[in-house]
Amino acid sequence: MATSEKNTIEELGISKDYQYGFHDDIKPTFKSRKGLDESVINEMCDIKGEPDWMRQYRLNAYRIFKEKPMTKWGGDLSQLDFDDIYYYVKASDRSERSWDDVPEDIKKTFDRLGIPEAERKFLAGVGAQYDSEVVYHNIVEELDKIGVIFLDTDTAIKEYPDLVKKYFGTIIPSADNQFAALNSAAWSGGSFVYVPPGVKVEYPLQAYFRINTENMGQFERTLIIADEGSQVHYVEGCTAPTYSSESLHSAVVEIVCMKGSRVRYTTIQNWANNVYNLVTKRAVAYEDSQMEWVDGNLGSKLTMKYPSVYMMEPGARGDILSIAFASKGQHQDAGAKVYHCAPNTTSQITSKSISKDGGRSSYRGWVDVAKGAKGCKSHVVCDALILDKDSRSDTYPVIEIGESDTNIEHEARVSKIGEEQLFYLMSRGLSEEEASTMIVNGFIEPLVKELPMEYAVEMNRLIQLQMEGSVG
Amino acid sequence: MSKDLVIKDLQISVQGNPIIKGLNLAVKQGEIHALMGPNGSGKSTLANGLMGHPLYDIDSGEVIFNGVDVLELEPNERAKLGLFLAFQYPTAIPGVSLANFLRLAVSAVRGQSGNGSGEDHLIPMREFRRELRDKMKQLGVDDSFARRYLNDGFSGGEKKRAEILQLAMLEPKIAILDETDSGLDIDAVRIVGESVNKLVGPELGVLIITHYPRLLDYIRPQFVHILLDGRIVESGGWELTQMLETEGYDPIREKHGIKEE
Ligand SMILES: Nc1ncnc2c1ncn2[C@@H]1O[C@H](COP(=O)(O)OP(=O)(O)OP(=O)(O)O)[C@@H](O)[C@H]1O
Ligand SMILES: [Mg+2]
Numbered sequence: 001m002a003t004s005e006k007n008t009i010e011e012l013g014i015s016k017d018y019q020y021g022f023h024d025d026i027k028p029t030f031k032s033r034k035g036l037d038e039s040v041i042n043e044m045c046d047i048k049g050e051p052d053w054m055r056q057y058r059l060n061a062y063r064i065f066k067e068k069p070m071t072k073w074g075g076d077l078s079q080l081d082f083d084d085i086y087y088y089v090k091a092s093d094r095s096e097r098s099w100d101d102v103p104e105d106i107k108k109t110f111d112r113l114g115i116p117e118a119e120r121k122f123l124a125g126v127g128a129q130y131d132s133e134v135v136y137h138n139i140v141e142e143l144d145k146i147g148v149i150f151l152d153t154d155t156a157i158k159e160y161p162d163l164v165k166k167y168f169g170t171i172i173p174s175a176d177n178q179f180a181a182l183n184s185a186a187w188s189g190g191s192f193v194y195v196p197p198g199v200k201v202e203y204p205l206q207a208y209f210r211i212n213t214e215n216m217g218q219f220e221r222t223l224i225i226a227d228e229g230s231q232v233h234y235v236e237g238c239t240a241p242t243y244s245s246e247s248l249h250s251a252v253v254e255i256v257c258m259k260g261s262r263v264r265y266t267t268i269q270n271w272a273n274n275v276y277n278l279v280t281k282r283a284v285a286y287e288d289s290q291m292e293w294v295d296g297n298l299g300s301k302l303t304m305k306y307p308s309v310y311m312m313e314p315g316a317r318g319d320i321l322s323i324a325f326a327s328k329g330q331h332q333d334a335g336a337k338v339y340h341c342a343p344n345t346t347s348q349i350t351s352k353s354i355s356k357d358g359g360r361s362s363y364r365g366w367v368d369v370a371k372g373a374k375g376c377k378s379h380v381v382c383d384a385l386i387l388d389k390d391s392r393s394d395t396y397p398v399i400e401i402g403e404s405d406t407n408i409e410h411e412a413r414v415s416k417i418g419e420e421q422l423f424y425l426m427s428r429g430l431s432e433e434e435a436s437t438m439i440v441n442g443f444i445e446p447l448v449k450e451l452p453m454e455y456a457v458e459m460n461r462l463i464q465l466q467m468e469g470s471v472g
Numbered sequence: 473m474s475k476d477l478v479i480k481d482l483q484i485s486v487q488g489n490p491i492i493k494g495l496n497l498a499v500k501q502g503e504i505h506a507l508m509g510p511n512g513s514g515k516s517t518l519a520n521g522l523m524g525h526p527l528y529d530i531d532s533g534e535v536i537f538n539g540v541d542v543l544e545l546e547p548n549e550r551a552k553l554g555l556f557l558a559f560q561y562p563t564a565i566p567g568v569s570l571a572n573f574l575r576l577a578v579s580a581v582r583g584q585s586g587n588g589s590g591e592d593h594l595i596p597m598r599e600f601r602r603e604l605r606d607k608m609k610q611l612g613v614d615d616s617f618a619r620r621y622l623n624d625g626f627s628g629g630e631k632k633r634a635e636i637l638q639l640a641m642l643e644p645k646i647a648i649l650d651e652t653d654s655g656l657d658i659d660a661v662r663i664v665g666e667s668v669n670k671l672v673g674p675e676l677g678v679l680i681i682t683h684y685p686r687l688l689d690y691i692r693p694q695f696v697h698i699l700l701d702g703r704i705v706e707s708g709g710w711e712l713t714q715m716l717e718t719e720g721y722d723p724i725r726e727k728h729g730i731k732e733e
Contacts, residue, residue, distance in 0.1 A: 424565070429642070431546075438573065444567070445566075
């Protein structure tokens with residue numbers, strides 16, 4: 001809570017009984033059968049009208065996926081049944097350009113997510129993913145004028161085939177890991193962003209998306225290319241309705257930071273408690289460029305997510321700020337990876353986790369310095385806050401250094417909510433719940449203050465919801 | 473009718489060690505009391521116990537505030553009744569701005585916050601801001617204070633001023649000031665003294681814990697008590713502070729047959 005304005009969720013038009021578990025009754029116009037095989041992929045390609053190279057790309061990735069053994073590290077994936085998932089759902093026939101064209105029931109859902117409000121505030125463009133397909137995509141005129149491309153990835157493949165083809169899958173190849181392979185085979189939606197040389201996008205580009213069909217997988221695919229000397233902030237927020245059976249979300253996000261560019265990618269996710277959220281996020285950063293991941297993870301059954309930055313040329317910088325809140329029945333296995341592949345590159349990892357009601361949070365971090373990459377600096381700070389004795393926090397840091405001329409610092413702290421802090425706040429009239437919520441919000445403040453205003457509000461509100469009823 | 477805090481035969485222990493060993497005291501709204509005593513005599517233990525700190529065990533006795541048995545209540549409920557403690561060592565709450573915290577606290581003690589969460593439980597932002605700004609000005613506290621994280625990285629003196637700012641905002645009926653003057657420079661003691669003086673009136677009773685008469689020059693107590701070995705052994709007026717200033721605690725120890733620890 002950096003400023004008191006962040007408390008005023010109502011001022012942003014988000015109603016007080018804002019429910020994160022609502023479920024609108026929208027009929028998808030097409031739904032594939034459960035499970036994935038070559039015929040489902042072919043059917044998907046036919047419906048989407050995809051070029052042949054993408055069809056081959058998907059089929060190849062599917063073969064890789066079939067050969068990969070089940071991931072054994074991280075969290076418990078034994079309950080995850082790949083055959084019990086819908087891989088493709090389409091809610092309406094085409095992407096919508098203007099708000100007026102969006103069907104009324106879909107609008108209602110967006111309304112409850114606060115989109116029109118956010119748009120009115122300071123959106124440069126909204127791309128909102130509804131089920132597996134982007135149904136609403138609005139690019140304001142300024143973006144067009146300065147040459148910025150901001151489309152859903154499906155449309156981008158049709159409108160900018162060469163540009164997409166050049167980079168798609170080059171940062172995260174299909175064979176990278178099991179879930180990257182699955183995404184490469186079954187992906188749908190996501191955003192494509194291209195920022196031309198020297199262009200600075202003043203406002204965050206935002207995409208809202210959510211899961212809305214039971215047992216439906218979401219495999220969005222995002223690709224961001226920041227050309228030389230450009231700047232962009234991309235924001236992805238997500239709230240999901242609650243369902244009883246398992247759901248899988250497995251996104252791939254690829255980012256290219258060219259010389260002197262600056263990219264920030266912000267995510268807040270609050271998945272329903274049955275969602276597996278297995279995401280691969282990676283950026284390559286060239287000379288003097290800067291990549292920042294800001295990543296907030298709430299909810300889900302299991303999240304495995306380690307945004308990474310490959311610093312390829314001198315002067316590149318990678319910053320990763322991550323926060324995880326693990327509550328009852330949840331495992332947040334989150335972290336960060338930085339690869340110093342060139343001299344004089346710098347990285348900073350800040351990880352904050354909160355575990356409550358038996359929740360488990362793990363930090364998994366990787367710092368790699370290549371041989372000959374002299375003068376690199378890396379600073380890792382891991383703070384864990386454990387709210388009760390049933391909850392758990394672990395750290396699994398790996399540091400691989402092939403070069404002696406480096407400066408690496410790693411700090412890890414585990415703390416409990418202090419009795420003195422609680423007493424201090426309570427002696428001023430705050431209830432125990434208000435006091436502990438305030439302490440937790442203070443704990444994550446270093447991350448929250450990096451968020452755009454309405455996300456900061458949402459984050460504090462989400463924490464408050466998580467803390468409600470937590471004190472007996 | 474003026475409200476009063478009545479302490480009867482109170483015994484408090486910390487981690488099994490008896491510290492307060494049968495203490496009697498009554499403080500009324502509108503009265504100023506000073507409590508003096510050597511280091512470790514139990515002054516802060518009394519203050520924490522009165523406010524309901526979970527580490528301080530009440531072994532026996534009564535604390536009645538305006539007819540209500542305070543010992544049964546949570547610290548926040550005591551605050552809502554009108555009790556306030558300015559801490560000797562205020563705790564830092566990183567990431568929580570003084571203004572955000574105070575808005576919630578003020579709303580809580582003024583009865584505008586239930587356990588609810590939304591805006592409507594809070595006093596209106598504009599009203600709160602105006603009040604905070606005025607009080608900060610009166611206390612000579614810099615504007616930037618409001619945005620700083622509560623007691624986090626505050627200097628010793630800044631912490632004490634922040635405590636008095638909270639006192640001014642929360643408008644309690646009985647306030648305990650635990651060594652609010654220690655760590656303050658000469659000008660700050662005057663400012664704090666004068667500000668507390670302004671707050672003092674028929675609505676506020678104060679128990680000032682201090683080692684130095686300087687603060688008491690600004691806030692003249694009607695009653696002075698001396699705490700030794702967990703009990704109040706002497707009560708009197710201003711002359712007691714003068715006696716302590718010249719002779720120290722030894723003559724009182726001798727008189728009551730208490731050995732120095
Ligand atoms: N939280 C605590 N944990 C352990 N011991 C404590 C605690 N609080 C008080 N004590 C012990 O109780 C005794 C009285 O301490 P207290 O802080 O009440 O003294 P005081 O009169 O306020 O002293 P000072 O003038 O130095 O502030 C001391 O022996 C102290 O060590
Ligand atoms: Mg003390």
